[in-house]
Amino acid sequence: MSITADLIRGHTDTIILAKLMECDSYGYEINKAVYKASNQMYELKEATLYTAFKRLEDAGCISSYWGDQSTGARRKYYTITELGKKTYQQKINEWLEAKRLLDTLLHTD
Template sequence: MAINKELLKGTTTLLILQLLDEGDKYGYQMVKELENRSQSLFTLKEGTLYPILHNLEAERMIEAYWEETEKSRKRKYYRITKNGKKLLVDKKTEWLAYSKGVAGIIGGGAYGELGSC
């Protein structure tokens, strides 16, 4: 089932911050982890991810650093900042309130069956 891009757009920052709250990651690693953990429901293109990362970095929600890999290649990693952690809490609170409201209208709770369509 493909997810409407407008729905994904509203949650991408939340998902990225959550991944980085769990540990530092590089871009492609985030793309693959989102895809794997969502059972391929969230398939971000790197061209979508990097502008979001750059905006979060400009807003000081995350910071980047370079690290050398075992093959002597440099890889750019991202980590969440204190401000990013605060934003993550706000985004989670907002998402939980939103999903609770939607579930109250369509029924079945967040993971339950849909009501009559």
Template sequence: MASSSISSDYMRGSLDPIILRVLLDGDSYGYEIIKAVSHNSGGIYELKEPSLYTSLKRLEALSCVTSYWGNESQGGRRKYYRITPKGRQLYETSLAQWKQARDLIDQLIERRAQP
């Protein structure tokens, strides 16, 4: 996986919605989420395990995801994560807030005139 040229500080506040977005595509376990994030970023961003599991733990405490143990038919036992309706709502809210913040930051940094 390629190393990110984007500061982890920029990404930190967006990890929850990034993970929720992956889970919108279906239940997934940790390594699979990391691979999906790397794939979806074109290999530019590599999500680290500690960050992933910290975020998943927080999302589970907020009832935005649930977890369950998969069967061992395909190797070791894996813990899968599933997005909940509350998680879907948090994703939609986070996406709208992110778009609003992105537009404001673009305006402030690029000094664009307001429409």
């Protein structure tokens, strides 16, 4: 079973922030990590990923820098900011509240 984009929509930013909480990273590496962590059930589309990066950077949740080119292609790395860490925690709390509500409404608790 694969997870549809509709089910995940609205959580893309939080997923990216979660990966950046672990370490600085670049787009392709984040996409691979999400795919692996989801047991190959979910993969971010490239357009979705880079649109989210722009949105998060414009909001001050992440910043970017160019990596060292000596190891191959020059990559744009992203790092989470203090505001991004606060936003991540807020989104996690919102998710937990929504999960509790859905568990109650769907009688899954």
